[in-house]
Amino acid sequence: MSAPLLSVEGLSKTYASPGPFRPRPGAEALDGVSFVLAEGETLAIAGESGSGKTTLGLIVARLEEATAGAIRLGGEDWLALTGKALRRARRNVQIVFQDPATSLDPRLPVGDSVAEPLRALCGLSGAALRTRVGELLASVGLDPAAAGRRPREFSGGERQRIAIARAIAPEPRIVVCDEPVAALDPSARARVLNLLLDLRERTGVAYLFISHDMEAIRIVADRVAVLYAGRLVEEASAEEFFSAPRHPYSSALLAGRALPGEPPDPAAFPPGCRFHPRCPSARARCAVEVPPTGEESGGRRAACFFPAEQAEKTKLSGADRVIG
Amino acid sequence: MTASLSVRDLTVVLASAAGTHPVLDAVSLEVDPGRSRALVGESGGGKTMLARAVMRLLPPAAAVVSGEVRVGGIDLLRLSESEMERRRGGAVGLVFQEPLAALDPVRSVGSQVAEAVRRHAGLDGRAARRRAIALLEETGLPQAARRFDDPPHALSGGMRQRVMIAAALAGDPGVLIADEPTASLDPPLAAQVLDLIDRLRRERGLALLHITHDLRRASECDRVSVLYAGRIVEEAPGKDFARAPRHPYAAALAASAAAGPDRRLPVIPGEPPALAERSAPRCAFAPRCAQVIPRCRAESPGFYAVGTARARCFLHAPPAA
Numbered sequence: 001m002s003a004p005l006l007s008v009e010g011l012s013k014t015y016a017s018p019g020p021f022r023p024r025p026g027a028e029a030l031d032g033v034s035f036v037l038a039e040g041e042t043l044a045i046a047g048e049s050g051s052g053k054t055t056l057g058l059i060v061a062r063l064e065e066a067t068a069g070a071i072r073l074g075g076e077d078w079l080a081l082t083g084k085a086l087r088r089a090r091r092n093v094q095i096v097f098q099d100p101a102t103s104l105d106p107r108l109p110v111g112d113s114v115a116e117p118l119r120a121l122c123g124l125s126g127a128a129l130r131t132r133v134g135e136l137l138a139s140v141g142l143d144p145a146a147a148g149r150r151p152r153e154f155s156g157g158e159r160q161r162i163a164i165a166r167a168i169a170p171e172p173r174i175v176v177c178d179e180p181v182a183a184l185d186p187s188a189r190a191r192v193l194n195l196l197l198d199l200r201e202r203t204g205v206a207y208l209f210i211s212h213d214m215e216a217i218r219i220v221a222d223r224v225a226v227l228y229a230g231r232l233v234e235e236a237s238a239e240e241f242f243s244a245p246r247h248p249y250s251s252a253l254l255a256g257r258a259l260p261g262e263p264p265d266p267a268a269f270p271p272g273c274r275f276h277p278r279c280p281s282a283r284a285r286c287a288v289e290v291p292p293t294g295e296e297s298g299g300r301r302a303a304c305f306f307p308a309e310q311a312e313k314t315k316l317s318g319a320d321r322v323i324g
Numbered sequence: 325m326t327a328s329l330s331v332r333d334l335t336v337v338l339a340s341a342a343g344t345h346p347v348l349d350a351v352s353l354e355v356d357p358g359r360s361r362a363l364v365g366e367s368g369g370g371k372t373m374l375a376r377a378v379m380r381l382l383p384p385a386a387a388v389v390s391g392e393v394r395v396g397g398i399d400l401l402r403l404s405e406s407e408m409e410r411r412r413g414g415a416v417g418l419v420f421q422e423p424l425a426a427l428d429p430v431r432s433v434g435s436q437v438a439e440a441v442r443r444h445a446g447l448d449g450r451a452a453r454r455r456a457i458a459l460l461e462e463t464g465l466p467q468a469a470r471r472f473d474d475p476p477h478a479l480s481g482g483m484r485q486r487v488m489i490a491a492a493l494a495g496d497p498g499v500l501i502a503d504e505p506t507a508s509l510d511p512p513l514a515a516q517v518l519d520l521i522d523r524l525r526r527e528r529g530l531a532l533l534h535i536t537h538d539l540r541r542a543s544e545c546d547r548v549s550v551l552y553a554g555r556i557v558e559e560a561p562g563k564d565f566a567r568a569p570r571h572p573y574a575a576a577l578a579a580s581a582a583a584g585p586d587r588r589l590p591v592i593p594g595e596p597p598a599l600a601e602r603s604a605p606r607c608a609f610a611p612r613c614a615q616v617i618p619r620c621r622a623e624s625p626g627f628y629a630v631g632t633a634r635a636r637c638f639l640h641a642p643p644a645a
């Protein structure tokens with residue numbers, strides 16, 4: 001078996017610096033997260049707001065430093081790269097954020113924003129650069145002639161497609177998509193999801209698709225990993241996950257059901273299984289021991305001593321409904 | 325205080341480099357005490373502008389041209405600015421999508437609720453603090469008295485949303501407008517916040533206007549209004565809307581949530597019309613509509629009854645005699 005495109009091992013992140021826009025001192029965002037991503041595959045990272053999903057994406061994109069753990073990209077030690085070597089390798093991993101304003105400068109014509117990584121990471125210039133920018137805008141369904149317009153002249157969905165054009169410009173092998181459709185209305189969301197599927201078909205790019213939109217995950221993902229309180233609690237193929245989730249938190253995610261209690265405080269996680277105070281099937285053991293995320297078969301695993309055998313019905317509504 | 329919300333023929337214009345054009349065009353909707361209405365539609369359709377018009381918090385470039393916004397029978401648009409300032413929180417409470425953006429990051433969450441209590445309920449000092457804690461408890465914030473002095477970033481997203489709801493309730497409003505209150509929350513947290521809003525609606529008899537682009541959530545409301553390019557194009561009971569959206573735009577929105585066999589989602593072609601093109605005498609959705617007929621491009625449709633719904637669409641016009 002050849003090495004996976006991306007392999008993440010024992011990734012941990014603790015925020016030590018206090019400040020008004022940071023989690024509290026000592027807040028733990030990730031604890032020993034491991035997974036692999038194959039060439040051309042889409043792995044969804046699902047989980048609660050504040051479960052560490054965004055931190056994970058930022059670390060994979062090398063926009064945030066890990067506290068511990070390793071990431072190998074195409075067999076190379078990705079976290080060890082610095083300076084020139086890192087800059088050269090950056091074209092392999094790009095990121096799309098929830099808010100396209102994060103990657104599009106409001107003062108720049110959108111064509112310049114798309115051109116920037118081509119110039120900086122691929123050394124393109126002049127006519128070749130202009131041609132490539134036009135092709136990229138066309139590939140996300142926009143008129144190449146729109147390159148001269150500013151972000152505010154586009155709708156939210158169009159801006160997100162421009163941010164995607166910028167991300168795929170250097171022909172990355174991985175695009176981290178951090179809640180790419182959370183801010184979009186249904187028709188703009190549909191277009192962005194279709195676009196991500198089309199681009200993958202065309203270019204063979206792999207996605208780390210971070211989202212709390214379970215329907216979007218159902219549409220784009222090959223595999224699903226679930227984070228809860230900084231730990232990976234379940235991983236399965238999309239088919240297995242949606243038909244029979246094993247972890248009780250996954251079941252709640254899929255059912256869209258309110259959970260008792262509060263999400264745990266990242267500065268003081270409960271002992272044992274971090275989900276046990278809110279878990280409907282918790283027993284004494286769960287409050288003491290950390291359930292291992294041992295592999296069962298075919299990459300399927302669940303960090304639970306009492307994994308749900310029964311698939312949760314995720315359809316909430318009757319068969320005669322057009323919606324839901 | 326219970327009160328109904330009644331918006332009648334509300335027209336709001338927006339001035340831009342391209343001229344002055346309506347963003348809301350003769351919009352009408354009603355919400356009775358203890359009832360809920362969803363307002364759905366694409367971004368840019370005017371949903372948030374309607375909320376701001378009701379609160380009289382329009383951006384400087386926007387202005388109400390005609391219509392009324394009655395809360396408990398009083399037309400808010402006819403109040404003087406000082407009367408409105410006194411009534412704003414007492415008449416209508418507003419909950420936004422992003423509590424972190426609405427809350428001051430360097431002040432404690434409790435003091436921000438207490439300030440709303442001082443402003444809208446006229447209480448001071450210890451009484452305001454007590455009232456703020458009671459409101460935080462009502463929204464289910466655990467250990468409200470202890471959390472009072474925490475800054476917003478020390479709270480989880482769901483807890484912050486509850487703080488904002490507590491502040492919105494400070495003036496004991498009859499009407500609550502929730503503008504995409506759960507868009508940034510994961511499903512279990514979203515369910516928790518919506519359960520809370522629903523409980524408050526029942527217990528306080530609030531008239532709830534829920535602005536959302538989640539059609540499933542929308543159809544759980546008593547009634548649904550669909551806004552397209554500044555106009556209401558469909559109005560229906562939530563249950564019936566879930567089964568059969570009647571306007572082609574509403575039907576296309578509903579369809580765009582379910583993937584076909586190739587995993588692709590149906591999309592609505594094109595974009596909503598620019599402000600300057602909206603006043604043309606035609607159906608504003610005609611250029612994007614799969615069921616368009618010549619009449620749609622020649623005149624603007626009125627409302628036609630279809631089942632329990634009303635839709636602004638010629639497809640539902642009675643056959644000509």
